[in-house]
Amino acid sequence: MSKAYVFTRNGGPEVxxxxxxxxxxxxxxELLVAVRAAGVNPVDWKLRDGYVRPGAEAAPFPAAFGSEAAGTVEAVGPDTEGFAVGDEIFGNPLTGGYAEHTLFPAAVSAHKPAALSFAEAAVLPVAAATAHDGLVQLGLAPGxxxxxxxxxxxxxxxxxQLARHAGLRVIGVASAAKKEFVTSLGAVHIASGPGLADRVRAAAPEGVDAVFDLAGGDALREAATLVADPAAALIGAGDKxxxxxxxxxxxxxxxxxxxLRTIGGLAVAGVLRAPIVRILPLDRAGEALRAVESGHALGKTVIEVSS
Structure with missing residues (x-):
């Protein structure tokens, strides 16, 4: 038997x-992996609430939490190439990352760079990969x-971080409490809240070329007014x-x-650092989820499954 943190039906923390x-x-x-660390993301509690990814089917209950993880391969399924027992990997698990053992799809898994810890690798497959894909989609030129x-x-x-590496000027909208963190990333901090669009215009009187939304709601509505052609210059993952x-x-x-290999390499090169601010054991997974579900988490929360 193997332990896993699950939701038994759709609902709130009580499930x-x-x-x-x-x-x-x-x-x-597929690969059977002994999980060493798992990243915590907003999508985890959203799936518990009943969200179903486009094109996917809801997992049968009980469903384990966790959309990104890192660990060691314990078994390799039939017709699976490129991996062997003992390999250290990271990726997007099929059967939840908040678990001692889980299955990974080989097609969405990569070897963990030796220079990265399991925790550092575990937080790359969702957040960093989404950021990478969004910037590729926008295709902005340096400057x-x-x-x-x-x-x-x-x-x-x-x-x-990835945008700064690509030579972009970044204006980061976040709460006042996160100003120091945002500026440490090389971005110009703009306080969130009513009037944020006017504050951005004051900071960038020459205008902005694109908006990458991860907040949704009123922040997105205001930020959308900053671009003339939303079809070409507005993307989002916060409120699709x-x-x-x-x-x-x-x-x-x-x-x-x-x-995954690309962002892993960028992490090793120091271009992309995973701002891990909290590491909790598997038996405190609920606490880890609450920290992210609050909507005020700074950086990344990690569940350490084994050491």
Whole structure:
């Protein structure tokens, strides 16, 4: 048996539980992984609430939390190439990352760079990969000005770092409490809240070239007024329906191993640092989720499954 932190039905924190489950057997194209660390993301509690990813089916209950993790391969499924027992990998698990054992799809997994800890690798597959995919989608040239709403969170902080590496000027919208953190990423901090668009215009009188939204709501509505052509210059991962309503587009996720290898390399090179601010054990997974679900988390929270 193997422990996993799951939700037993759709609902709030009351449906969460740490349970024992059978160690899963890898099928074709799958890897059985002993999890060492798992990243915590907003999508985790959203799935518990009933959100279903476009094109996907809801996982059967009980469903383990966790969309990104790192660990060691314990078994390789049939017709699976490129991995062997003992390999240290990171990626997007099929059967939840908040678990002692889980299955990974080989197609969305990569070898963990030796220079990265398991915790550092575990927080890359969702936030950093989403940031990478969004910037590729925008295709901005060096020197362009990019506004990132929600710049103090996991995706926002990764996007700011990658954008600065690409030669962009970054304006990061976040709470006043996150000013020091946002500026440490090389971004110009703009306080969130009513009037943020006017504050951005004051900081960038020459205008902005694009908006990458990770906040949604009123922040997105204001930020959308900063670009003349939302269809070309407004993308988001925070509130996809509202992004579409305002004429923009959701971030198109690549979800492949090549992106993982790219961001892993950038992390090793020091271009992308994972701002891990909290590490909790598996038996405190609920506490880790509450920190992210509050909407005020700074950087990344990690669940350490084994050491």
């Amino acid at each position: 969460e539980a740490l349970v024992d489950r059978d160690v899963p057997a890898p099928g074709p194209g 362009a000005t990019l506004v990132i709403t929600g710049a103090g969170g996991g995706v926002g902080s990764a996007a700011a 329906p509202l992004v579409a309503e305002l004429g923009g587009a959701a971030v198109r996720r690549a979800r492949n191993a090549e992106v």
